[in-house]
Amino acid sequence: AEPPTLKLPSYARPSQMQDLALDDSRHLLDLAELCLNRISELCDTRRDQAHFASACRALRETTPRQALVISGPDFTLRGPQGGHWAPDAYFQTPALPAALAGLKMSLAWKDQGWGNRKGTIVVRLMRRPPRDEVEAVVAEDTSLFGVAPHAWEDGLVELDAAHPIVSQAEAGDTLSFLRNAGGGGGHSLSVKSFRVELALRPGAIG
Numbered sequence: 112a113e114p115p116t117l118k119l120p121s122y123a124r125p126s127q128m129q130d131l132a133l134d135d136s137r138h139l140l141d142l143a144e145l146c147l148n149r150i151s152e153l154c155d156t157r158r159d160q161a162h163f164a165s166a167c168r169a170l171r172e173t174t175p176r177q178a179l180v181i182s183g184p185d186f187t188l189r190g191p192q193g194g195h196w197a198p199d200a201y202f203q204t205p206a207l208p209a210a211l212a213g214l215k216m217s218l219a220w221k222d223q224g225w226g227n228r229k230g231t232i233v234v235r236l237m238r239r240p241p242r243d244e245v246e247a248v249v250a251e252d253t254s255l256f257g258v259a260p261h262a263w264e265d266g267l268v269e270l271d272a273a274h275p276i277v278s279q280a281e282a283g284d285t286l287s288f289l290r291n292a293g294g295g296g297g298h299s300l301s302v303k304s305f306r307v308e309l310a311l312r313p314g315a316i317g
Contacts, residue, residue, distance in 0.1 A: 183305035215310070235286070
């Protein structure tokens with residue numbers, strides 16, 4: 112009896128075999144990722160997703176990120192008569208449920224509309240050491256959006272895993288936002304629609 116022969120599809124000429132093998136490998140990878148994403152979607156709770164994601168690196172990378180969205184209040188702040196740097200408390204986030212994977216912030220803002228531009232937004236990563244009532248500044252960015260313009264403009268900033276605010280964040284930390292209108296007389300800072308999107312690292316339990 113003759114040995115069985117492999118019948119190739121009509122489009123698969125011998126010269127195309129290497130390309131077909133590469134295509135099949137890509138399809139298998141796509142199929143594996145599709146299956147993992149589908150399993151993650153079927154998890155009933157964030158806790159289930161966290162346990163699923165902690166199984167191996169590949170699963171952590173395919174598990175969708177969890178995100179928290181926080182809004183800051185609209186305001187108009189007038190600066191003091193003296194000094195250039197006069198930051199004022201704006202708002203603080205609740206304690207982070209997990210480490211951060213990224214941070215996105217957006218707003219609409221402007222200053223007094225004339226003269227020197229001094230208005231800035233500051234973010235600080237805060238941590239309270241064990242048995243210590245005083246929070247410590249772990250990392251800081253003193254000019255998130257640059258300097259406020261004279262007329263209303265939209266601003267958008269994204270911090271990735273390389274930024275100290277993101278890379279050094281741990282569960283239990285908070286983000287403290289400050290606003291600086293600038294001193295010297297006549298300066299002001301106005302902000303509307305401030306939005307913070309906190310992307311938590313895969314595997315966060317909440």
